[in-house]
Amino acid sequence: MAKAPKLNSQPQVVTANHLLSGDVVYLTKAASWSRRIADAAVVANVEAGAALLAEAETQAKKNIVIAPYLIPVDASVTPPKPIQYREVLRAEGPSTEKARPAA
Amino acid sequence: MPLLKDGRLVGEDAFQPVADDAALPESGAVLVTYARWQAEKEQLSGRNDPLGIVLPNTLDVLDFGAEAERFDLIVLTFPKFSDGRAYSQARLLRERFGYRGELRATGHVLQDQLWAMQRSGFDAFEIPRDDAAEAFAKAISTFSHVYQPTGDGRVSALKQRLAIQNKDGRRKQEAAE
Amino acid sequence: MYEYDDIDQTLVDERVAQFRDQVARRLSGEISEDEFKPLRLQNGLYLQLHAYMLRIAIPYGTLSSRQLRGLAQIGCTYDRGWGHFTTRQNLQYNWIKLEETADALADLAKIQMHAIQTSGNCIRNTTTDQFAGAAHDEIEDPRVWCEIIRQWSTFHPEFSFLPRKFKIAVTGSPNDRAAVRVHDIGLRMHKNAAGEIGFEVIVGGGLGRTPFIGKTIRDFLPKQDLLSYLEAILRVYNQFGRRDNLYKARIKILVHEIGIEAMREKVEAEFAASKDGALKLPQDAIDQIAAQFAPPAFEKLSGISAEYANAFRTDFEFGLWARRNTFKHKQPGYSIVTISLKKEGAPPGDASAEQMNAVADIADRYSFGEIRVTHEQNLVLAHVKQSDLPAVFKALKAYDLATPNVGLASDIIACPGLDYCALANARSIPIAQQIALRFKNWERAHDIGELKIKISGCINACGHHHVGHIGILGVDKAGEEFYQITLGGAADEQAAIGDLIGPALNTRDAVDAIDTLVETYLRLRNSSDERFLDTYRRVGLAPFKEAVYAVA
Ligand code: HEM
Ligand code: SF4
Numbered sequence: 132m133a134k135a136p137k138l139n140s141q142p143q144v145v146t147a148n149h150l151l152s153g154d155v156v157y158l159t160k161a162a163s164w165s166r167r168i169a170d171a172a173v174v175a176n177v178e179a180g181a182a183l184l185a186e187a188e189t190q191a192k193k194n195i196v197i198a199p200y201l202i203p204v205d206a207s208v209t210p211p212k213p214i215q216y217r218e219v220l221r222a223e224g225p226s227t228e229k230a231r232p233a234a
Numbered sequence: 235m236p237l238l239k240d241g242r243l244v245g246e247d248a249f250q251p252v253a254d255d256a257a258l259p260e261s262g263a264v265l266v267t268y269a270r271w272q273a274e275k276e277q278l279s280g281r282n283d284p285l286g287i288v289l290p291n292t293l294d295v296l297d298f299g300a301e302a303e304r305f306d307l308i309v310l311t312f313p314k315f316s317d318g319r320a321y322s323q324a325r326l327l328r329e330r331f332g333y334r335g336e337l338r339a340t341g342h343v344l345q346d347q348l349w350a351m352q353r354s355g356f357d358a359f360e361i362p363r364d365d366a367a368e369a370f371a372k373a374i375s376t377f378s379h380v381y382q383p384t385g386d387g388r389v390s391a392l393k394q395r396l397a398i399q400n401k402d403g404r405r406k407q408e409a410a411e
Numbered sequence: 412m413y414e415y416d417d418i419d420q421t422l423v424d425e426r427v428a429q430f431r432d433q434v435a436r437r438l439s440g441e442i443s444e445d446e447f448k449p450l451r452l453q454n455g456l457y458l459q460l461h462a463y464m465l466r467i468a469i470p471y472g473t474l475s476s477r478q479l480r481g482l483a484q485i486g487c488t489y490d491r492g493w494g495h496f497t498t499r500q501n502l503q504y505n506w507i508k509l510e511e512t513a514d515a516l517a518d519l520a521k522i523q524m525h526a527i528q529t530s531g532n533c534i535r536n537t538t539t540d541q542f543a544g545a546a547h548d549e550i551e552d553p554r555v556w557c558e559i560i561r562q563w564s565t566f567h568p569e570f571s572f573l574p575r576k577f578k579i580a581v582t583g584s585p586n587d588r589a590a591v592r593v594h595d596i597g598l599r600m601h602k603n604a605a606g607e608i609g610f611e612v613i614v615g616g617g618l619g620r621t622p623f624i625g626k627t628i629r630d631f632l633p634k635q636d637l638l639s640y641l642e643a644i645l646r647v648y649n650q651f652g653r654r655d656n657l658y659k660a661r662i663k664i665l666v667h668e669i670g671i672e673a674m675r676e677k678v679e680a681e682f683a684a685s686k687d688g689a690l691k692l693p694q695d696a697i698d699q700i701a702a703q704f705a706p707p708a709f710e711k712l713s714g715i716s717a718e719y720a721n722a723f724r725t726d727f728e729f730g731l732w733a734r735r736n737t738f739k740h741k742q743p744g745y746s747i748v749t750i751s752l753k754k755e756g757a758p759p760g761d762a763s764a765e766q767m768n769a770v771a772d773i774a775d776r777y778s779f780g781e782i783r784v785t786h787e788q789n790l791v792l793a794h795v796k797q798s799d800l801p802a803v804f805k806a807l808k809a810y811d812l813a814t815p816n817v818g819l820a821s822d823i824i825a826c827p828g829l830d831y832c833a834l835a836n837a838r839s840i841p842i843a844q845q846i847a848l849r850f851k852n853w854e855r856a857h858d859i860g861e862l863k864i865k866i867s868g869c870i871n872a873c874g875h876h877h878v879g880h881i882g883i884l885g886v887d888k889a890g891e892e893f894y895q896i897t898l899g900g901a902a903d904e905q906a907a908i909g910d911l912i913g914p915a916l917n918t919r920d921a922v923d924a925i926d927t928l929v930e931t932y933l934r935l936r937n938s939s940d941e942r943f944l945d946t947y948r949r950v951g952l953a954p955f956k957e958a959v960y961a962v963a
Contacts, residue, residue, distance in 0.1 A: 150438075152508045153463035194440050197458065215890060217829060220838075221460050225505075225830035227758050227840045294650065316449060316532070318572025322649045325569055330684060344442075346433065346450055353568035376429050379418045381562045382638075383689035384569070390689075391418045391562060392696045399699060 455526030712744025837885025
């Protein structure tokens, strides 16, 4: 599995899976969780990333999400786009289901 | 640490654990490591009080089983609940070597594994929680049947069904007569 | 088919209650994710990339029409209206919510199904020949033994926390359709010199990071000793299998490290001590289970049915399908039908609720209400009267279920890959779809003949790529999806691990390479009877390698 590389000063967001639904979620500026990466709080340096992750881990302890981690994103586009294709797939959903009628 | 024996909380553990480098007390029930037993067999065998031993879960119990009878307590370890070696050790001690003394589980002992431990032959558990007795009672009553025989004597589903079939068969036969 | 009695039903119901309680304890914070994870996994609940995935056990791949309809219903209620059939003869729902899992499991219990031990380091669902009880070349119905193993292994107290997962497969036929040589334990039924039927026991096969073909630990095991022997193997493994390294924890590594002789010595010693114990199977207990797998009420038929012969002659499409997708039945006048879930361009193994319901109806009407799941991700109607084949074809076709490609290049096995799986390096399904489309032309596909392409999205090898005639493995190369190609693997009685042809290729080049490989084969084969695999075995890697890498 290609896990997130060590991040330095680059745009980054925190992602996790929601405990109850399993959905992919992103930590927002208001320290809540959103299913849309567009709502994610984007920070751009190591300290801010660490702080964001610390907040997320507190919430993981409260059994809201599972296993939060930081991912690098390209913040020059809207919504921000993950750098790794694994995270692109997480953000957008399976490429195979695009053709499938959503239920 | 709360100790549960036969489903009930035991106030005080009768066995005093003795570190490998500590002197043995004059008298009283002691719990020693496998290493110490190996080194001081004669001396330990000479004691008149109950003797307990902690076995590492890496031990091949086939090398120890013949001595099991000598002990009043055997403690098996679960370094992590997901490390299941002690289940096999327990069954071998009970079923192969006929060990009848106390068989105690220690380490990462969680509610959801108590059922399997009991079926494997454990009758005592160190459980790090205050409601250990309730948790235990709940855990072991989870399933009303068993699919496989172990040393706990419960009849497997396969044999239960046979018994039913045979009874039905007899009844039919009687009815016919 | 096996029907639950009160004992089975009670246990499955109690399991649902237990899991409901475990979920409640997780949500209340009483148990941590670390402690909960193995519990949910033992109930088949994974956390994947986008959501939870629930894996349902389909014991030895056999389903009743009622069960299949139930699965369709559950797919609609708790998922997005479909399910994915896997190489392990299981079904996966990809969009399950933790809070609804216990309800889904309760619904499953109502149709005598469960997700017990579909994950975790325990004995998994036992798999077998999808043609069990029907194939003309079968010695004995292996499902009887699978069911006996199912019961013995379910909630086995000693083996719930093995070093690693443990998979058992059984074949009752000399033509191995269950890949028994690449399982932790493979059981092959055969007759000894005295004419008794028993098992060859094979141990230590497996795919994943270090693939191994299993080794024979015992040539002949009498039936009544099956469980004692399995328990002996498991007990040795539980105590001596490695626990220091996840990738070295499978029994194949133990067998490899201590050698098959030492392994045999330990197992036989354990077996000798326990063989006459409580696990010895009384004949009447075997008979009791076997009675549940009694053959259905076949009609006595003889000769070739006129409807069948006529359709074969006049309906070209039907003929194509009947040639590819049916298999010889042991009962005269009957055939086994494989339902392809591999329409070119569709995700391999997926079935919509509508399709599941249709198959259930067709099975009720034409195949004694029985359906099988194959490890090649297709479905099977085990007992179809030949005279009904034209009608079955028509009915299947209406639901896109009659693609005549079983065993052909477009009948691809693919794991979920990076579209779903959190462990993946690369996607598997899209590349399978692209490759299948290249072989959509039936003339070409049928000319190429048998060709097994198997795709995994990472080295865990859920898509069996090691044993594909052509294997494709997804790797991550500097942040891009790349694919390694292997040739010459096989999963049958002549099991072999494929050879790597060279450096990994990007998606487009990999799809092109498959075309090139096939063209090379067509050029090199002696005759149209020589399969891809045979040609490869005859000429070796070099010409294929050259063809793929020459272009650059
Ligand atoms: C989607 C979530 C899945 C996860 C997380 C997963 C995980 C794994 C892992 C970690 C292994 C390697 C085990 C080892 O080498 O010790 C493995 C092997 C395997 N899995 Fe999966 N798997 C998944 C889906 C599937 C599916 C969908 C299938 C069937 C299509 C499948 C069938 C297999 C098979 C056949 C093997 C290799 C044979 C062996 O056990 O050596 N898995 N899986
Ligand atoms: S092979 Fe890898 S990518 Fe494919 S399902 Fe298995 S673990 Fe996931």
